[in-house]
Amino acid sequence: MASATPDPQASGCPVDHRLPAAQRTPTGCPVSRDAAGFDPFEDGYQQDPPEYVRWAREREPVFYSPKLGYWVATRYDDIKAIFRDNLTFSPSIALEKITPTGPEANAVLASYGYAMNRTLVNEDEPAHMPRRRVLMAPFTPEELRHHEPMVRQLARTYVDRFIDDGRADLVDQMLWEVPLTVALHFLGVPEEDMDLLRKYSIAHTVNTWGRPKPEEQVEVAHAVGNFWQLAGKILDKMRQDPSGPGWMRYGIRKQKEHPDIVTDSYLHSMMMAGIVAAHETTANATANAVKLLLQHPLAWREICEDPGLIPNAVEECLRHNGSVAAWRRLATRDVQVGGVDIPAGSKLLIVTSSANHDEGHFADADLFDIRRENASDQLTFGYGSHQCMGKNLARMEMQIFLEELTRRLPHMRLAEQRFSYLPNTSFRGPEHVWVEWDPERNPERSDPARLDAQVPVRIGEPSGHALSRPVAVQSVTRAADGIVRLRLVSPDGRALPRWAPGSHIDIECGNTGLSRQYSLCGDPADTGALEIAVLKEAQGRGGSAWIHDAVKAGDVLKIRGPRNHFRLDESAGKLILIAGGIGITPVSAMARRAKALGIDYALHYSGRSRSSMALLDELAALHGERLHIYAKDEGRRNDLQALLGQPEPDTQVYACGPARMLSALQDCCAGWPGDALRIEHFESALGTLDPAREDAFEVELKDSGIVVTVAADQTLLAALRAANIDMQSDCEEGLCGSCEVRVLAGEVDHRDVVLTRAEREAHTKMMACCSRARCRRLVLEL
Structure with missing residues (x-):
């Protein structure tokens, strides 16, 4: 008797197994029509990758593409999990040609001695992290600051060339050449062959991530071969005098200390890959950002009027329309991604640009919002131990370019044009961005001092x-x-x-x-x-x-x-809301919400006198008998022990008010479950750092694969930023909770006023701005 066709809804599979399927995945599952049609070389993907795979984010977040021969992941949580586990998901294919070249092109590459080897981008452990640690120092914020004057001067010089023309292609006339010059300076490469390097860089991108036609492959191979030989010649010249500036000379010096880690083949490969990585992604990212901002005139006007918004605008541009559309990984074992079985040996295309538009992580994800608070959660730079080392150099350049353009050309607008992109799976940016303006309105004509205004660059994630x-x-x-x-x-x-x-x-x-x-x-x-x-x-x-x-x-x-770090649990069966004085402000909104949801609640409000108690008439009208007033001049006080002496099941207590009241509340709730009492504080001195009383400790960053020492006179937040680790923060007093990190091992010395008692006792999270370790080493999920 034939078995019944499984119900696709019951199995959780997004593909209807009852439909005929001309193609199947390597696991035997039918390929959906959308998956069968997926082609990242189509114009739809090139123009707008997140929109092109919207169907996948919504209905089939992990699917198999027969045209590409890859499994494709599109949602934020799945992609971040892939980045986090670089043992299961090897980066070894990140630089592999996505379109195999023919024998003639391969012969051309061989004739040049082309032997591109592993780099930091596509290297597995145990080789990767030792090299990354040895070569990390030039990428730290402290070291990157030395490059800021050079970037500013270059940006000004290039804008000077077209400021009075009224029309320019920003890509050709600024945004391609300046990042290339910065990349060469950073690497320590001479500038003589800039035009040649630009040609070679494009060829390298097409060779690795593109789909060159058979008749184009030989030409591309010659360019890549020349690029390889030129990189070797430059490296040989540097070896003659490795004492100069630049990351490659730094690598040559480190080779003498660690010859087994920094090898000759590695340096040659990184010379070539480094030029592309430091140049092309930044050039494309800035072109995308300018285009996006000019397509949103209000956002453009706002950053013109308030340059302090530029750092977060950069993050939002990287999220909404970044220069890295996708990365690739290789499954080293049988694994599940998003509930889908992926066999060992499978290739994965992880569409980071789609993850950056995932509604599950970014509210109103398609909205371009330069004030988005979690914009720096974007995965354009990757995540974990293989996160882009040059991310903060790119951020610095983008900030300076936008500052220069908004200060000098605030009246700039996009010219009528159709944007074109170099077809490839991973790197994207418009080939041209034509802009127009009226030179007579250039602000510097009437205000020459405007040229000297500078906005401090924030090196790292925005605050x-x-x-x-x-x-x-x-x-x-x-x-x-x-x-x-x-x-x-x-x-x-x-x-x-x-x-x-x-x-x-x-x-x-x-x-x-x-x-x-x-x-x-x-x-x-x-x-x-x-x-x-x-x-x-x-x-x-x-x-x-x-x-x-x-x-x-x-x-x-x-x-x-x-x-919001005083969030109401709307699943609670009952709420006891307690306010003292001006602490009624957050509690009043909670009471209003409880009423709207039909949650059982009581509101207890204390004050010196009714005349000093805010919102009283409004609260009485809204809450009637659920409102309990305790006016001191009337001889009434809230007996907290009587109110809270016995824990109540499925009940949450929320309180805001004077420190004495909150302290008494904590004593009264000592017998309640650890997360039953939620308190809002307005100030705290718990996080004050006294180096004379502190001990240094280490933090192991599980996802990044490095160990950071936190000195006695240093906060964890400062130590992480100095190590090039992205960390959001705001109050930096342990009040707001924005710098929370997950703790995987170790005991925390909590000094914040955000976490509940149960959260503190669990030692699974901490505030990086103020809390420390009660042990020699903590392990963090970073």
């Missing part, structure tokens, strides 16, 4: 401090004695970012240099405005006084956020 956005003060009203309520709206009437209860914003307090955090207290469903209530604190640090004394309706303020 949350840079992500400001303008808001207009729609109203300032009295909320209680000594408390004002501000309603903030977008100056252009657009919707403001969505937020959830517990969120806060940071307000830049005019020219005071102060920045202060205030919890949102309005309706999370209202996308037209953000509301805060601010208590004027006599003993404060000046922020509240400035808001009370200086801010009025019609003013435009700069804010950062919203961000």
Whole structure:
């Protein structure tokens, strides 16, 4: 009796097994029509890879491509997991020709002695990490700063050449040659053969990642062979005097110390690969970024008006339209990716550009948002032990190029054109970007001093401090004695970012240099405005006084956020919400949300007097008998022991208020489950670093394969950044939680006020800005 056809929905397979299939995967599964049609050399993929594989992200995130002979992964979590496990997913095929060349082209390459070997890009362990460690120093932020003046001078010189023309192809006239010159300087290569190197670099890309026609393969092979020989000659010249600047001479010097690690064949291969890696990806990334920003005129105008937004704009450009569309890996054993069986020996195309548009990781992923807080989560640079070593050199160049163009040509616009791309699976950037402007409007004609303005370059991932956005003060009203309520709206009437209860914003307090955090207290469903209530604190640090004394309706303020590290668990069966004084602001939004969801809740609000308690009338109208008021001048106080003395099942306690109240709450909840009590703090001194009382410790970075020493006078955050590891941060006081890292082994000395008691006791996460180790070594998931 024939077996029944399996139900594809029940099995979880996205391919309907009941349909006839002309082709099957190596595991015998039918190939879907979309997968059978996948061709990364088609114009649709070249123009917009994330859109081309949208169907896969949504319906078939891991599929087999018969045309390519590769398994293709398209979702963020799957691709990051592949990068993380470089033993199961070998990088050995990263530089393998994706289109095999014929015997005639192979013979041409052989005639040049072409013997491209392993590099940092495609090398397996145990060889890879020893070389990476030995050669890492020139890529650290401290060392990269030495190149900043040179990059700035080059950018200015090239813009000078066309500033008065009114029209330019930015690729041909700046964005190709400047990164090539920077790459040569960084490597220590002479500049005499720039035009030849450009031709060779393109040929290398076509040879490795492209699909040259049979009649083109021989010509490409000659160019690649010449490139190989030229790289060898340059290297020989450097060996005669290895004392000069540049990464390749640094490698030659290291070869004397580690001859078994830094070999001759490795240096020759890296000379050739390094020119391409340091040049082409940055050139393409900048061309993509300028095109993308000019296609979004509001974003372009914003970075022109506020250059402080440029670092995060660079990250968002790399996420939304980066220069690396995909990488390749080889499965070394039978493995599952996204629930799909991948046999040992399979080749994988991991479409990082698709991962960067995954709604599961990036909210409104197709939206181009230069203030996106997690833009630096982009996988354009890869991840883990094979993450691009030159990522921060590329970031620095892109920032400087955008700064130069926005300062000198803010009125620049895209000319009418169709963008073309060199067909290949992995590297992409427009071959031309034509722009136009009116030279008579060049700002430097009326303001020559504008040429001397510089914005400090951030070498590394951007800080949350840079992500400001303008808001207009729609109203300032009295909320209680000594408390004002501000309603903030977008100056252009657009919707403001969505937020959830517990969120806060940071307000830049005019020219005071102060920045202060205030919890949102309005309706999370209202996308037209953000509301805060601010208590004027006599003993404060000046922020509240400035808001009370200086801010009025019609003013435009700069804010950062919203961000949320006091998030409400909407799955809780019951909520006990406790607020003291101005701590009502985040708790009021939680109560509103609990009511909307139908969660059982009670709101307990304490204050000196009813006249000093903000939002009281509004809360009474919304919550009725669920609101419990404790006014000190009426002789009422919240008996926390009576309220919380006995743990209640499936109940969460959320609290915000004075430090004394929060301390008492922690004592009362000592018998509750460790994650039942969630507290919002406004300040903390726990993370203050006293080097005389600290011990140095080591952190092993599991994903990156390196060990970093954290000195007694250094935070973990600072040590990671110095080691070229991307780390987000904002408050750097242990208050906000943005620098959280996962701990795989070791005991943490927690000094933040973000984690719950249960999270602290588990020792599975820590805040890099303030917390330290209680042991000699921690192992982190970085």
